[in-house]
Amino acid sequence: MDKIATPKRTKELISKYNFYFSKGLGQNFIIDQNILNKITSAVKITKDTEVLEVGPGIGSLTQSLAEAARRVVAVEIDQKLIPILKESLADYENVEVINKDILKVDLHKLLEEKFEGKEIVVVGNLPYYITTPIIMKFLEEKVPITAIVIMIQKEVADRMKAKAGTKDYGALSIAVQYYCDIENVMIVPPSVFIPQPKVDSSVIRLQLLEEPRVKVKREDLFFKVVKDAFGKRRKTLLNALSSGELGLSKELVRRILESCGINEMRRGETLSIEEFANLSNLLAEEL
Numbered sequence: 001m002d003k004i005a006t007p008k009r010t011k012e013l014i015s016k017y018n019f020y021f022s023k024g025l026g027q028n029f030i031i032d033q034n035i036l037n038k039i040t041s042a043v044k045i046t047k048d049t050e051v052l053e054v055g056p057g058i059g060s061l062t063q064s065l066a067e068a069a070r071r072v073v074a075v076e077i078d079q080k081l082i083p084i085l086k087e088s089l090a091d092y093e094n095v096e097v098i099n100k101d102i103l104k105v106d107l108h109k110l111l112e113e114k115f116e117g118k119e120i121v122v123v124g125n126l127p128y129y130i131t132t133p134i135i136m137k138f139l140e141e142k143v144p145i146t147a148i149v150i151m152i153q154k155e156v157a158d159r160m161k162a163k164a165g166t167k168d169y170g171a172l173s174i175a176v177q178y179y180c181d182i183e184n185v186m187i188v189p190p191s192v193f194i195p196q197p198k199v200d201s202s203v204i205r206l207q208l209l210e211e212p213r214v215k216v217k218r219e220d221l222f223f224k225v226v227k228d229a230f231g232k233r234r235k236t237l238l239n240a241l242s243s244g245e246l247g248l249s250k251e252l253v254r255r256i257l258e259s260c261g262i263n264e265m266r267r268g269e270t271l272s273i274e275e276f277a278n279l280s281n282l283l284a285e286e287l
């Protein structure tokens with residue numbers, strides 16, 4: 001079948017199958033082939049590239065990916081889309097569609113079963129209601145992937161990229177920057193989707209680092225310190241860390257901050273990822 005990313009072809013397919021959009025599943029389909037071409041080129045496909053696509057919808061992006069990549073496995077939760085995908089992807093022998101919730105998939109098993117594993121890239125115009133859980137699942141489970149190329153709400157992309165001391169900087173910035181380098185691909189207006197979302201979207205490429213950006217003694221502790229520090233943004237570090245889930249005493253927090261050379265009156269949002277690592281490493285020795 002020829003390319004379906006035009007308003008006319010998309011509407012034809014949707015009406016042929018009596019498909020109705022589910023807002024709850026974050027369904028906004030791209031109807032502009034140029035955008036799909038740019039996403040596909042951001043995947044930086046080589047002869048070894050295998051793609052795991054999250055949420056193929058009616059298969060518009062899947063078509064472009066399948067033309068360039070060695071293999072595409074697309075995981076779609078909505079059973080109503082499966083017959084449409086069968087039709088739109090009928091000509092692509094290197095595509096497999098799996099009708100599952102990506103959050104419930106055993107990713108290591110899936111990758112092992114479906115791919116050769118030389119270079120796996122996760123790609124998706126993600127359902128916005130679960131963007132962060134999806135990305136964090138891939139990162140935290142340490143799935144052997146090279147990169148993640150995703151379209152997400154611009155506001156969420158801004159938070160991922162944010163640097164210390166800015167208003168967007170938070171636990172999400174640290175979590176993503178701990179595992180990845182982040183590259184901007186483009187900003188996408190609502191007009192290229194049906195139905196149109198209310199906000200701008202961003203396409204970004206997360207390039208997985210070979211080693212996390214900073215060395216930490218205990219990863220769980222590092223992320224707990226980050227969580228507590230940002231939990232109460234208006235509090236000083238001393239107060240935030242001594243009233244957080246870690247249950248640390250003021251005396252201990254004061255001593256650790258002093259050993260790290262961090263002023264206790266600073267707020268979590270001013271600490272760099274290196275400072276958080278330093279702090280959690282000293283704490284690891286005391287707990």
Ligand SMILES: C[S@@+](CC[C@H](N)C(=O)[O-])C[C@H]1O[C@@H](n2cnc3c(N)ncnc32)[C@H](O)[C@@H]1O
Nearest residue numbers: 028029030055056057076077078101102125127
């Ligand atoms: C924003 S749409 C993108 C559709 C298509 N890739 C495009 O760009 O036109 C998000 C897609 O993710 C699917 N989806 C939502 N939640 C999902 C989940 N938990 N697992 C897998 N797919 C999901 C939706 O049904 C929808 O098809």
